[in-house]
Amino acid sequence: MSDERNDRLGGLKSALASVTSGQGNVLGATAEAAGAHASSEESTAETTGQSSTMGAGSGGVEMPNTDKPLGSPRVDNAVIEARDLDVYYGDDQALHGINMDIPEKGVTALIGPSGCGKSTFLRSINRMNDLIDIARVEGDLFFRGKNVYDEDVDPVALRRKIGMVFQKPNPFPKSIYDNVAYGLRVQGMEDDVDEQVHTALERAALLEEVEDQLDSSGLDLSGGQQQRLCIARAIAPDPEVILMDEPASALDPVATSKIEDLVEELAEEYTVVIVTHNMQQAARISDKTAVFLTGGHLVEFDDTDKIFENPESDRVEDYITGKFG
Numbered sequence: 001m002s003d004e005r006n007d008r009l010g011g012l013k014s015a016l017a018s019v020t021s022g023q024g025n026v027l028g029a030t031a032e033a034a035g036a037h038a039s040s041e042e043s044t045a046e047t048t049g050q051s052s053t054m055g056a057g058s059g060g061v062e063m064p065n066t067d068k069p070l071g072s073p074r075v076d077n078a079v080i081e082a083r084d085l086d087v088y089y090g091d092d093q094a095l096h097g098i099n100m101d102i103p104e105k106g107v108t109a110l111i112g113p114s115g116c117g118k119s120t121f122l123r124s125i126n127r128m129n130d131l132i133d134i135a136r137v138e139g140d141l142f143f144r145g146k147n148v149y150d151e152d153v154d155p156v157a158l159r160r161k162i163g164m165v166f167q168k169p170n171p172f173p174k175s176i177y178d179n180v181a182y183g184l185r186v187q188g189m190e191d192d193v194d195e196q197v198h199t200a201l202e203r204a205a206l207l208e209e210v211e212d213q214l215d216s217s218g219l220d221l222s223g224g225q226q227q228r229l230c231i232a233r234a235i236a237p238d239p240e241v242i243l244m245d246e247p248a249s250a251l252d253p254v255a256t257s258k259i260e261d262l263v264e265e266l267a268e269e270y271t272v273v274i275v276t277h278n279m280q281q282a283a284r285i286s287d288k289t290a291v292f293l294t295g296g297h298l299v300e301f302d303d304t305d306k307i308f309e310n311p312e313s314d315r316v317e318d319y320i321t322g323k324f325g
């Protein structure tokens with residue numbers, strides 16, 4: 001862990017220590033597995049469909065001038081911009097008017113109590129919510145200036161640019177090699193498959209452990225290795241953004257630590273957006289933190305240090321220090 005991250009964690013600890021809530025705080029708490037409403041459908045859809053190109057044309061998009069959550073500046077290097085984003089499941093509104101600029105590279109963490117809409121927001125970025133019949137999206141979600149909900153955007157092509165890793169490792173019942181190659185083939189990326197598979201396994205910090213057994217089933221790997229295999233599968237088509245929905249919550253501490261190290265490494269090259277219930281983890285690995293609170297509202301979005309050491313919102317401070325959640 002870098003000195004900077006250690007300092008940040010120290011800041012979080014002292015911030016927490018200075019608050020005497022009289023209740024157990026959430027440091028180190030790993031949430032129960034939750035929010036996996038659509039994970040099996042998602043994992044199938046993640047790698048199915050036809051290859052095509054994302055709709056062209058990103059210029060001239062008019063941005064509504066809307067209220068921002070606390071501490072949420074518009075950023076010049078934003079890769080993803082949510083504008084007045086509402087998501088409904090049937091008549092129930094899960095997200096209310098989300099406005100957020102996610103900068104290029106680095107790690108952006110989404111935190112908040114169970115049911116506040118973190119996964120829903122994550123899935124709206126690469127249109128995974130399309131797979132939920134009753135889900136409906138209003139407002140805008142721009143990826144590099146292009147509204148991903150425009151009619152000319154192909155969700156499969158979008159997911160090549162914005163890959164996803166789920167809470168539970170979900171390798172296919174195929175060989176390690178084929179697990180990674182499958183994503184490439186689905187996207188029509190048939191050239192140099194061997195090289196791309198090796199590169200993806202290497203970037204996912206798995207190659208060394210599996211290079212002699214690429215023909216073995218992905219299901220025979222340990223849980224942590226399976227999750228790194230899923231990360232390799234997600235990065236094989238060379239996306240720009242990697243969405244991670246509690247990628248370590250089903251893993252033991254050693255495997256979790258490897259995933260955290262990997263996330264930090266990947267963030268040098270990719271934009272990583274990660275949902276986590278573990279605030280220590282958010283403090284350790286993220287550069288920006290977005291705090292969602294009950295009812296599906298984004299309350300504060302800022303540098304992680306600021307959120308954990310000096311949040312603007314009292315409700316965020318109460319959440320961070322374990323007064324509720």
Ligand SMILES: Nc1ncnc2c1ncn2[C@@H]1O[C@H](COP(=O)(O)OP(=O)(O)OP(=O)(O)O)[C@@H](O)[C@H]1O
Pocket residue numbers: 034035036037038089094112113114115116117118119120121132134
């Ligand atoms: N597939 C679905 N069908 C109907 N309602 C859903 C679906 N997925 C989520 N919801 C509802 O939307 C709201 C937000 O859920 P979501 O899973 O996004 O929250 P979350 O913050 O990720 O929760 P958790 O931390 O428990 O995973 C909740 O009220 C949830 O019940």
